[in-house]
Amino acid sequence: LVIAIDAMGGDFAPEAPLEGIRQVAVRNADVTFKIFGNEAVLHSFFLAHPTLQERVQIIHTSEYVTNDTPAREALRGLKCSSMRLAIQEVGSGGAECVVSAGNTGAYMALAKVILKTLPGIERPAIARAMPTQKGECVVLDLGANVEVTPFNLVEFAIMGEVFARSVLHKENPSVGLLNVGSEELKGNSIVRQAQELIREQNILANFYGFVEGDDIFAGTTDVVVTDGFSGNIALKTAEGCARFFATVMKQKLMQSWLSRLGTLLAFSALREIRERFDPRNYNGAPFLGLQGIAVKSHGGTDAVGFARAIEVAIELVRGGTNEKISLGIAKMKAHTASQLVDLSMPHCSNQ
């Protein structure tokens, strides 16, 4: 399994990506890497890790996409950016997946143009695992599509179900549509229509119906489907909430000698709590719906988080994600087509 890595993206590049690669290599004996970036820097890292050298190929480039690079510039201006070359490696069949911690907008734009969407998919979506009371769930879309059609939400549901099987190892993932739930307020017309489509077409083996914001962390369903606007806001609100909690915890627990002593005694429990919420364990957001596996790592993560993003990419490849998405989409289209035939039947017999 060959993985293309943009070593120059993210706040801690290239150190975090390189050390992440090393960690993944140790845990996965059968993967090799094609690494795109500044040759001199990359070589010096692998000189210090000689056992890895035969499993990595370094491809030099001096062009990089930064966080300030507009997507347009990344698309039209930078023809040799490490990000573009890494994606192209998947497009040309030289690698089976690509991972970058760089600029999301540029990465998404390049991936769409270079890899193209899977046949039948209108819009790719960004997905990510989240911790829940019952384990993990996947939420999508997290920001690729700020405006969606009911049909797009159905696509996301199919793609999310496949992610839940491949990466979260759920056998029969339940799928919920994110909505608001109070009495009169049964949601906007788009989610209502999406629910009707899913129910009518009977594509999802385990469709739950509507869920609300608090169902994400309650783990009510394995997949939570929403538009990119609400999904992005939900994800970032949760991140902010967790950060706030961590700050207040630290501040209050450190404020007296007694609580510091208590913290020391409860150290192992507190460490487990931290691990349960550690965003690095949930890092790795694939752009689902493309002809190739492209995973986005959080720009601010370290080697541990970057390694997790690479492993999400590996699981997506091994899980045959794109074949399964294509199958799901084909099944839906076939069903829609047969429904159209059904609908036209009376007209035919009336003639």
Added chain:
Amino acid sequence: LVIAIDAMGGDFAPEAPLEGIRQVAVRNADVTFKIFGNEAVLHSFFLAHPTLQERVQIIHTSEYVTNDTPAREALRGLKCSSMRLAIQEVGSGGAECVVSAGNTGAYMALAKVILKTLPGIERPAIARAMPTQKGECVVLDLGANVEVTPFNLVEFAIMGEVFARSVLHKENPSVGLLNVGSEELKGNSIVRQAQELIREQNILANFYGFVEGDDIFAGTTDVVVTDGFSGNIALKTAEGCARFFATVMKQKLMQSWLSRLGTLLAFSALREIRERFDPRNYNGAPFLGLQGIAVKSHGGTDAVGFARAIEVAIELVRGGTNEKISLGIAKMKAHTASQLVDLSMPHCSNQ
């Protein structure tokens, strides 16, 4: 200051509302209550609290809106529900504000029909205070309007600013528009147009611009404006996140003798943490934009939470909220009108 109370709404009615009233009465010597509900039950409570008797008037009814009552039924069927009568008391001038912990959809529908919107306001919004790293902020809309126009968001911004002054006691509240922020994804057309409107009309003294989900808890702005769909999802996601955190904390800290001892030593710090996040301290969500102050208490809260909701209503009345909202809206309309005059001027001189 006379407060109308629907004593029969919420999961712990009438006990939680009644005990909440008692707590508010103790802290606020100059308020009196008109309480709507089952006379027998209400009387027995006040018999046990004789000092309160002269400050409460009980109005008997045996019709109640439950959580399962459809808004339509509450509107057309139940002509004497405790919820309706309490709202009518504000409409007729017999009380200055109303508080209910009942069914949100029914409450909103009744309040809109009975109180009517303020002149110039197209859509009322549900607002609530949230804890932040810097203190508190107010988020709106939380679910009254799942689909909005750019103009509605401007209304919400004006109303949120007034809430921040009246209830959060901010002198010059900063206002942010909730959006998604990654590179290419600058949000949907509605928030972009709302930002343009606010910038052009220069109505808000302290407009910050776009904020993202994590800015809510970071306390980047004092007011966070969004549509009811995203706002409801953000609020409920945060609630779910906080609940998840609390569950894991409890579970892990109780799992060994050592961590239990640690918890005991850090008890006062942990209590402070719990208080900082206690949703009861942020309870009380007004329907802003109506001709009368109507505050929704969370249905699952207890007396402490219900008391806080009453106090939010008191602060909104004392802060002259509706006068200030009307002033803000009038200012905006005047500005829009003067802009129209400006635009028509060249045509006039050309004639």
